[in-house]
Each structure stands twice: as C-alpha cells, then as structure tokens.
Amino acid sequence: MAKKKKNISALNEKEGVLQPETLNMVVAKQLKSLKKKSPSVDELVSGILNQNQTALSQAITIIESRAQKHQQQAKEIIERCLPRSNKSIRIGITGVPGAGKSTFIESFGKLLVSEKKKVAVLTVDPSSSISRGSILGDKTRMEDLVKEENAFIRPSASGDTLGGVARKTRETIILCEAAGFDVILIETVGVGQSETAVHSMTDFFLLLKLAGAGDELQGIKRGIMEMADSIIINKADGENLKAAKMAKNEFNRALHLYPAKESGWAPKTLLCSALKNEGISEIWEVISTYFETVKSNGYFQNKRKEQNKFWLLQTVESRLKIEFYANPSVKKELEKQLKALDENRTTPFEAAEKLLNLSK
Amino acid sequence: MAKKKKNISALNEKEGVLQPETLNMVVAKQLKSLKKKSPSVDELVSGILNQNQTALSQAITIIESRAQKHQQQAKEIIERCLPRSNKSIRIGITGVPGAGKSTFIESFGKLLVSEKKKVAVLTVDPSSSISRGSILGDKTRMEDLVKEENAFIRPSASGDTLGGVARKTRETIILCEAAGFDVILIETVGVGQSETAVHSMTDFFLLLKLAGAGDELQGIKRGIMEMADSIIINKADGENLKAAKMAKNEFNRALHLYPAKESGWAPKTLLCSALKNEGISEIWEVISTYFETVKSNGYFQNKRKEQNKFWLLQTVESRLKIEFYANPSVKKELEKQLKALDENRTTPFEAAEKLLNLSK
Numbered sequence: 001m002a003k004k005k006k007n008i009s010a011l012n013e014k015e016g017v018l019q020p021e022t023l024n025m026v027v028a029k030q031l032k033s034l035k036k037k038s039p040s041v042d043e044l045v046s047g048i049l050n051q052n053q054t055a056l057s058q059a060i061t062i063i064e065s066r067a068q069k070h071q072q073q074a075k076e077i078i079e080r081c082l083p084r085s086n087k088s089i090r091i092g093i094t095g096v097p098g099a100g101k102s103t104f105i106e107s108f109g110k111l112l113v114s115e116k117k118k119v120a121v122l123t124v125d126p127s128s129s130i131s132r133g134s135i136l137g138d139k140t141r142m143e144d145l146v147k148e149e150n151a152f153i154r155p156s157a158s159g160d161t162l163g164g165v166a167r168k169t170r171e172t173i174i175l176c177e178a179a180g181f182d183v184i185l186i187e188t189v190g191v192g193q194s195e196t197a198v199h200s201m202t203d204f205f206l207l208l209k210l211a212g213a214g215d216e217l218q219g220i221k222r223g224i225m226e227m228a229d230s231i232i233i234n235k236a237d238g239e240n241l242k243a244a245k246m247a248k249n250e251f252n253r254a255l256h257l258y259p260a261k262e263s264g265w266a267p268k269t270l271l272c273s274a275l276k277n278e279g280i281s282e283i284w285e286v287i288s289t290y291f292e293t294v295k296s297n298g299y300f301q302n303k304r305k306e307q308n309k310f311w312l313l314q315t316v317e318s319r320l321k322i323e324f325y326a327n328p329s330v331k332k333e334l335e336k337q338l339k340a341l342d343e344n345r346t347t348p349f350e351a352a353e354k355l356l357n358l359s360k
Numbered sequence: 361m362a363k364k365k366k367n368i369s370a371l372n373e374k375e376g377v378l379q380p381e382t383l384n385m386v387v388a389k390q391l392k393s394l395k396k397k398s399p400s401v402d403e404l405v406s407g408i409l410n411q412n413q414t415a416l417s418q419a420i421t422i423i424e425s426r427a428q429k430h431q432q433q434a435k436e437i438i439e440r441c442l443p444r445s446n447k448s449i450r451i452g453i454t455g456v457p458g459a460g461k462s463t464f465i466e467s468f469g470k471l472l473v474s475e476k477k478k479v480a481v482l483t484v485d486p487s488s489s490i491s492r493g494s495i496l497g498d499k500t501r502m503e504d505l506v507k508e509e510n511a512f513i514r515p516s517a518s519g520d521t522l523g524g525v526a527r528k529t530r531e532t533i534i535l536c537e538a539a540g541f542d543v544i545l546i547e548t549v550g551v552g553q554s555e556t557a558v559h560s561m562t563d564f565f566l567l568l569k570l571a572g573a574g575d576e577l578q579g580i581k582r583g584i585m586e587m588a589d590s591i592i593i594n595k596a597d598g599e600n601l602k603a604a605k606m607a608k609n610e611f612n613r614a615l616h617l618y619p620a621k622e623s624g625w626a627p628k629t630l631l632c633s634a635l636k637n638e639g640i641s642e643i644w645e646v647i648s649t650y651f652e653t654v655k656s657n658g659y660f661q662n663k664r665k666e667q668n669k670f671w672l673l674q675t676v677e678s679r680l681k682i683e684f685y686a687n688p689s690v691k692k693e694l695e696k697q698l699k700a701l702d703e704n705r706t707t708p709f710e711a712a713e714k715l716l717n718l719s720k
Contacts, residue, residue: 075710078707078710079706079710082704082705082706082707083704085704086704167709170707170708170709171707171709174707305701305702308701308702308708309698309701309708310708311708311709311712312697312698312701312708312709312711312712312715314708315708315709315712316684316712316715316716317677317680317681319712319716320677320680320681320684320716321677321680324676324680337672338669338672341665341668341669341672342665342668344442344443344445344446345442346439346442347438347442347530347531347534348530348668348669348670348671348672348674348675349527349530349531349671349672349675350435350438350439351672352671352672352675352676352679355672355676356676356679356680
C-alpha cells in the first residue's frame with residue numbers, strides 16, 4: 001500500500017496548480033495605464049509645494065515603501081522639500097490608552113483650523129505593524145477634523161523597529177512642512193521608547209492624563225514628567241472636576257521638584273474637557289506663549305539643531321551596532337563568551353576584546 | 361651691548377646643566393635589586409590567594425598601569441583569580457560631598473570587621489585624576505578602619521574616562537574577592553555617570569543623605585532614587601533628629617511612587633549617625649535581609665549575569681563608536697554634515713549614510 005501511494009506524498013503536488021492563470025489582457029492594459037499614471041518626482045514635489053494633499057499622501061507612501069526604486073525617489077523628494085521645511089511648530093502628544101488623545105487632538109485641531117492654521121496629525125507607534133494600529137488606525141476617531149480642508153491625518157508608518165518608524169516620521173514632517181502645514185501634532189502611546197523618540201523630534205511635549213484616576217503620580221512613568229512641557233488633565237468635567245483639580249495640584253507640586261528646564265520654561269498643569277471643548281483655547285494660549293519664549297531666547301533654534309545632531313549620531317551608532325552583531329562570527333563568539341561569563345571563566349572586558357578582534 | 365649678550369639669550373643654557381649626575385653606584389645596585397624583587401605573576405597570585413594585602417596592592421597597581429608589559433601580566437592575574445572570585449557581596453555607596461560618606465564607611469566598616477567580615481573599600485571617581493581625589497584621596501579620613509587587619513582601602517584608579525576607571529574597579533573587585541574579602545564597599549560621588557556605573561557593578565545600592573537640609577526631595581538627582589535599595593539619612597542626632605525623621609517620611613513617601621522593583625525588594629529609608637555610631641547595625645541588618653531575599657529568589661545571581669552582559673556589550677559598543685569617530689575622514693565628514701544639517705541642506709539620516717559609507 002505504502003508503495004502505491006509514493007507518488008502522492010505530501011511533497012508532491014499536481015503539476016501546474018500553483019501557476020498563475022493567463023492574464024486577462026484587458027485588466028493588464030488597465031494596470032499598465034494605472035502604473036503609467038503613478039506621478040513623477042517632479043509632479044509630486046510641485047504638488048506638495050502647491051499644498052496638494054493627494055501629492056503629499058503619495059509622497060509619504062513612497063517614503064514608507066521599502067522598494068529600492070522608491071527609496072531613490074524618496075531621497076529626491078525629501079531633498080527638494082528640505083529648503084521649504086523647518087517652519088512649522090511640532091507638538092508631541094502622549095498619554096496612556098484611554099486618556100482621550102484622539103478626542104483631544106480632534107478638539108485641539110479644530111481650534112487651530114478655526115484660527116487659520118494648517119494642521120497635520122502624525123503618529124509614532126512602532127507596535128502598529130503588529131497590532132494593526134492601536135492609535136489612529138481608524139481615522140473616523142477624528143471624524144470632524146478629518147473633514148477639514150486644512151487638516152491632514154496620517155497614521156503611523158509601519159516598520160519593524162522604532163528607529164525605522166521614527167526616521168519615516170521625521171521625513172514625513174519635512175514633507176508636511178513643505179506642504180505648508182503650520183502645526184504638526186505627533187501622537188504616540190505610552191509604550192516603550194516611542195515617547196523619547198517623539199520628544200526628540202518635537203518642540204513641545206504634552207502629556208495627557210486622565211482626571212480622577214486615584215493616586216495620580218503613581219501611574220506616571222518615570223522620565224515622562226521630566227520631558228513634559230505641559231501636563232493636560234483631560235475629562236475635567238462634571239463629577240470629575242473636583243478630582244481633576246486635586247490632581248492638578250499634585251502634578252504641579254511634583255513638577256516643582258524638577259530642576260529648571262534649559263528652555264527657561266516652567267511646565268504647567270492645565271485642565272480640559274476635550275469632549276465638551278472646554279479649556280482647549282487656554283491650552284493653545286499656553287503653547288503659544290511657550291513658542292514666543294523659546295523663539296526669542298534662542299532655545300527653539302538651538303533645540304532643533306541639537307535634535308538633528310542627536311538623530312545623526314543615533315543613526316550612525318545604531319547602524320554600527322547592528323552591523324557588528326549581524327556578523328555571523330561575532331554572533332557565534334558572543335554566545336560562547338556569554339557562556340564563559342556565566343561560568344566565571346572570563347571578564348566582560350576580556351570577552352569584549354575577543355569580539356572586537358573578530359571584526360578586524 | 362646686544363651683540364655682546366647674544367650668547368646668554370634665554371635660549372642658551374650652560375652645557376651640561378640638564379645632564380644627570382653620575383649615578384651613585386651603591387644606590388644603583390639597591391635600585392636594581394629592588395627591581396629584581398618586583399614579584400612575578402605567580403608570586404602575586406599566590407599572595408592574593410593567601411590573603412596577603414601587599415600582593416593584592418601590587419597586583420592592583422599592575423592592573424591600573426598603562427604599561428604594555430603590565431597589561432599582559434594583569435590579564436594573567438585576573439584570569440587566575442577569576443575562579444576564586446564572585447563570592448563577596450558588593451555594596452555601592454553614593455551621596456553628595458558633605459553627606460558623610462567617609463564617616464559612614466568608617467563606622468559601617470568597623471561594624472563589619474567586628475562581625476568577622478573582611479572588608480574592602482574601593483572608589484569610582486573619574487574626576488580624581490584631575491582633582492587629585494575628591495574622595496578617599498586621604499586615607500586618614502578613615503583612620504580607624506585603615507588600621508584594621510581585615511580592612512583594605514584603595515582609592516580610585518585614575519583614568520581619563522569613566523569607562524576606564526569602571527573597568528579597573530571591576531577588575532580590582534575580582535582580585536579583592538580572590539583575596540577573601542566578604543564585603544566590597546564601592547564609594548562614588550554624585551557626579552556625572554559614575555553613580556550609574558557603580559550601580560551596575562554592585563548588588564546593593566545605598567544613597568546617603570544629610571538630615572535637615574530643607575526640602576529633601578528637591579536636592580535629589582533624578583534617577584538616583586530609582587537606583588537606591590536604601591536611603592540612609594546621616595547625622596540624625598541632636599538637634600538634627602527631628603528634621604531627619606521628617607525627611608525619612610518624605611523619602612518613604614517618594615519611594616512609594618516608584619513601581620515595585622524586579623528584585624522584590626521594597627527600598628527603605630533609615631536614620632543613622634555615623635559619627636556617634638548610631639543606627640549602623642540596623643542598616644547592616646536591613647542589608648543582610650536584602651541579601652537573604654535576593655539570594656533565595658534568584659535575583660542576586662541573575663543580576664550579576666545581567667551586569668556581566670551589560671559590561672560586555674557596553675565595552676563593545678563604546679569601542680565601536682570611539683574607533684568610528686576617530687577615523688580622520690569620518691571626523692572631517694562629520695563636521696561637514698553637521699554644517700549641512702544646520703543649514704537645512706540635508707537630513708540626519710542622509711548625513712548618517714554618508715558617514716557610514718566612508719568606513720566601508
């Protein structure tokens with residue numbers, strides 16, 4: 001019996017089953033003409049500079065693409081947008097899921113648009129490629145803002161690493177600025193290192209908290225308070241108001257514990273109800289004061305310079321590491337050395353030397 | 361006149377003035393025999409294993425030396441001490457200048473010695489090569505402890521970089537452990553990154569604070585509280601006692617804000633007066649409880665493994681960076697790219713790529 005069946009083992013398959021069907025020539029023609037229509041770099045750049053959102057979207061898609069030919073196009077587009085970039089203000093927004101980030105951005109964005117600002121909303125969420133977007137995945141969460149002509153909402157670039165996502169977001173900022181957006185809001189969730197990344201690409205960093213969550217300081221992540229230029233307590237309405245006010249005092253007291261910021265700015269805690277549109281214009285006033293302050297004392301310009309330098313060095317250093325550890329003989333030796341370390345047969349420095357000598 | 365004096369210008373000197381005098385042959389012989397006496401690696405290692413402090417001192421000096429021949433000897437010594445190392449407990453001690461670190465270590469060390477422990481005191485102070493030792497520079501600051509047979513006090517290794525100092529200290533730990541020391545105290549001052557370095561080479565991290573310094577939390581550096589396994593308020597005596605107790609409450613409240621430690625240990629604030637020898641044995645009790653806890657839950661062993669891995673990767677990565685940036689063409693290009701960044705002519709990522717391509 002076994003002998004009889006030898007030709008239909010799991011390793012066999014009917015000839016031709018996996019071959020594609022003959023192309024429908026009509027569809028093929030349509031596809032070809034569609035392909036032809038994919039805009040040139042020239043068209044995209046002039047579209048962006050003319051504030052055309054379709055061109056902006058297409059260009060961002062090219063930036064996000066991993067295809068070789070797109071990477072060359074992306075370089076060109078960015079290069080040509082650079083001289084027109086750098087003129088917006090960039091605001092980072094973070095907060096745990098449920099803090100009301102989308103509602104806040106909707107409310108805040110609408111206010112900005114009503115003041116004749118052009119607003120772009122981007123996200124940094126390295127988890128989104130796995131979770132299919134825990135933030136902004138569904139544009140309808142900002143259903144009013146998305147309808148505004150002067151608002152542009154773009155979910156997180158996907159990518160395997162935070163570094164990759166951060167790079168694409170920074171490049172997207174350049175394009176958005178070239179397309180005339182005055183305010184760039186960059187949303188992130190309070191997970192991993194993404195907050196630090198967003199902090200290093202924005203001018204103002206805003207921490208959104210929920211009112212009345214109990215011991216307010218308890219839930220706050222270390223390092224976040226230090227980065228915040230303002231803490232906004234959301235849902236400060238109705239029965240929540242009293243707790244929100246108490247939380248405000250607690251946060252202000254905690255903020256006071258930190259040394260003065262290099263920016264000369266003393267972070268403030270503010271209340272709002274994004275849902276009821278309360279307190280939003282006060283927040284914008286505070287942020288405007290911040291920008292007046294840091295633009296006049298030179299901190300704004302200096303921080304952007306420092307951020308550029310940070311990203312340059314960071315990119316270099318992470319690539320150096322990645323390439324070093326990707327070397328197969330390093331990989332093998334690292335395993336060996338870690339074992340020797342665990343067994344107290346070597347020191348970390350001796351082991352490091354062995355690894356470093358490998359790549360020479 | 362000027363012509364006459366041309367032979368005695370400031371650039372001239374009498375012939376022979378700078379030449380050494382003829383060697384006194386008796387002294388020369390003594391020196392030679394001294395040199396001959398410089399012990400071999402064998403002698404040093406067996407001295408260390410026999411708990412001979414002179415051999416230990418000499419071996420540490422070899423570790424600290426930059427001479428080529430010493431480096432080879434150091435490697436051998438460390439390698440041969442390794443199997444006998446790893447058995448002590450390592451306690452890091454930090455605090456601002458004036459917090460009373462020396463007095464505390466004197467008092468604490470004497471208690472340990474009275475309990476039949478062998479105590480080694482090391483320091484990590486990368487500034488010491490410049491400031492000629494802001495800590496432990498003067499051994500007489502611990503005049504009682506230094507006389508104890510079972511105590512060994514060694515000031516900071518000098519070095520240009522924290523990395524270098526940290527490495528030498530870690531290697532010294534190995535030698536001290538092989539020499540039978542049960543408790544290694546590693547003192548550091550609250551400057552720069554040296555606290556993080558000491559934290560990564562110790563099992564227990566102790567923050568020494570002054571009582572009654574006013575707003576207690578205000579003066580505390582960010583990150584330190586997070587690292588501390590215990591906060592000790594020193595000089596809690598006489599008129600200071602009341603303020604010290606208040607500070608204790610304030611610290612305990614602040615410690616409570618941090619999430620639970622991986623070690624399962626809840627950091628405690630304790631009072632002491634090192635000068636009056638009060639509260640010292642309570643501190644040792646707490647530390648002993650800590651070690652019982654972490655040795656039984658496996659955290660102790662695991663943390664040492666993680667520390668080894670940390671130092672291995674850290675050494676590799678800092679060397680990769682140093683070597684990369686030391687490349688003259690990278691140096692030149694980096695300057696060029698930073699200028700281009702400042703003038704908005706490139707992006708950090710584009711600039712990084714240019715730099716990385718140079719070293720290929």
